[in-house]
Amino acid sequence: MTQNEPTDPEPTLPPAVIACAIIGAVVLVATSLNENKSFGTWLYDYQTLITGVLAVIAAVATIWQMRASDALQERHAFRGDIIAVKRLRAFLPGAAREYADNLRPYAGDENSPNPFDRAYNWIQAQHAVERLQDALQGYRVTSCFHLLPSEIFELLEDCKREVESISKLERAREELDLQDPRARERDELYVSTEMERMGKLGAKAAQLASLVDKWAEDFLVETERSHTSHLTP
Incomplete structure (x- = not known):
């Protein structure tokens, strides 16, 4: 989705209205002079006409x-959209790629067999999920909602759903009593499901980064082209 710069000229009073007002004023003055009436009498005689004019x-x-006022608001909104898209492009693609890298160990069989590496990867992944959630709900993303194409918007919503699923699983784990053998079995199931979700989220975050970067670039290039063609006589 791209947006063209408003090209409406500054609103001006119609020439015909200005001409009619001038002609009407001249006629009224000329009539007053020809009839040789006092100003009060003239005003009384033509008060209905004057009121109508x-x-x-x-x-x-x-x-x-x-x-x-409408034209001014439209220009301000247009410039605000450009600023919002530039801000989104400067933030989301890089952030989403960083979080996707932190989640990559859970995409397929890439997780390390070393228990210390696995623990470190788990902590990094948890932080990535939290930061990604904050990023997707931040103003730099929400301020562009009305501009985003459906493909990107739907992918954003998919990422949010994955984040929420992971968060629910983690909250469920915190409520378990690991002294209970059955609870430990459930904990292992929760961890396995979280890892699967993290892998999917990482792939979607990487895809989101690429789509937003490309869309924002196209949007800004098209906007600049539209602006340049508008200024060229």
């Missing part, structure tokens, strides 16, 4: 002000 001018001025 002023009402028309006020209505046109209101419409013009509304158009000017």
Whole structure:
């Protein structure tokens, strides 16, 4: 999804309205002079006409002000979208790749047989899940929700669901009494399921990084091209 820069010119009062207002004023003044009436008498005689002219001018001025305000808000929103996409591109792809690297040991059979390495990988993976959750819910991501294509948005939601599943499993493990043999069996099952989920999350995080990076680049290039073509006579 790309967005073109607003190309509407600055709202201006229609020339016909300005001309009519000037002509009306000239006619009223000329009429007053020709009839040789006092200002009070002239004002009384033409008060209905004057009121109507002023009402028309006020209505046109209101419409013009509304158009000017709408155009200004549209330009501000457009510039805000550009800033949001640049901010997203500077943050999410790199962060998602880092977290995906921390989760890679659980993708397939890459985990080390060394128990110390396995313990370290587990801690790193847990931290990666927590940081990824914070990243996906942060303002740098949510501020671009209305711009993201459906493919990226759906992948974001998939990552969130995987993170929530891992978090639920970890909370369930914390409630177990490992003195109970049956609880230890359940703990092993929870760990196995978490590892599987972490592997899937790592793959999805890596895919998300690539898609966001490419989309943001295309968005900004297209925006710059649109802006340049708009400025070129």
